[in-house]
Amino acid sequence: MANKIIVTLAHQHGLDGAKKRVRERLEKLQRDYMGKIAHSEISWSGDVADIRLKALGYAISAQIFIMEESLRIEAQLPWLLMALSSKAQALITQNAQEALRIGHTPPKP
Numbered sequence: 001m002a003n004k005i006i007v008t009l010a011h012q013h014g015l016d017g018a019k020k021r022v023r024e025r026l027e028k029l030q031r032d033y034m035g036k037i038a039h040s041e042i043s044w045s046g047d048v049a050d051i052r053l054k055a056l057g058y059a060i061s062a063q064i065f066i067m068e069e070s071l072r073i074e075a076q077l078p079w080l081l082m083a084l085s086s087k088a089q090a091l092i093t094q095n096a097q098e099a100l101r102i103g104h105t106p107p108k109p
Contacts, residue, residue: 004077010070019066
């Protein structure tokens with residue numbers, strides 16, 4: 001059984017603008033944590049990002065639904081990590097807000 005975390009954030013970037021920002025943020029996170037995560041995979045189906053990663057022997061999955069005026073992020077944690085769900089939710093929210101921040105320019109690799 002998994003513990004689901006749901007974060008919904010409003011934005012004013014439109015569908016394409018939000019998708020571009022989310023894509024850039026996911027790519028940055030993948031680069032930044034490459035050495036700390038055993039496996040990470042991001043696939044897109046239209047306006048939905050499907051994320052799968054393995055770290056410390058745990059499999060975690062998430063979906064990001066990009067809509068015209070909001071993002072909905074659903075992450076599933078293994079039951080053993082349920083105690084960390086509030087910290088995980090805060091981290092997800094922080095990264096989503098950073099990706100959507102007006103004037104945000106991602107650093108060049």
